[in-house]
Amino acid sequence: MGMWHLFLQFYPKAQTWEELRHREIKPFFKTIEASFRLRQKKYILSGETALANFSDLSSPEQDHIAISSKEFAALEQDQKKEDANQKKIVFEIFKEAPHLFAIDGYLNPVEIYLTLKNYPDERGQLSLKQMLKKFQLSVIEKKKT
Numbered sequence: 001m002g003m004w005h006l007f008l009q010f011y012p013k014a015q016t017w018e019e020l021r022h023r024e025i026k027p028f029f030k031t032i033e034a035s036f037r038l039r040q041k042k043y044i045l046s047g048e049t050a051l052a053n054f055s056d057l058s059s060p061e062q063d064h065i066a067i068s069s070k071e072f073a074a075l076e077q078d079q080k081k082e083d084a085n086q087k088k089i090v091f092e093i094f095k096e097a098p099h100l101f102a103i104d105g106y107l108n109p110v111e112i113y114l115t116l117k118n119y120p121d122e123r124g125q126l127s128l129k130q131m132l133k134k135f136q137l138s139v140i141e142k143k144k145t
Contacts (some may be wrong), residue, residue: 033088037079044067050106051116051131053106056110066102112128113137116128
């Protein structure tokens, strides 16, 4: 019988972040805008809503909610039809349960960055930098040529 040796190595946070931020990773696989009546369940806020929590960005008119496909299917089944009087919500359907790494009811900053890093608005880009700075993560500027 052979013996197994397990070797676990942790990389420095800066090195891990530098490799991760350049990857094209999309934590969610689709976005759905709907007017569902939400129950009192605590949902994880994401997208611009979460970014506004971690920065000076103004909260968007529509809430963004991170939800797993299983949770969304249950929510959809619970609804008879869309409620026209209800404000539309942007649901970001995640591959994995978003609450696993959420911080105080908001999507974590790494996933926020990965979903919004190509945000077209300059205010959003500045807010991403502000949020990352709070968590001691940096974004190196691309040199303009």
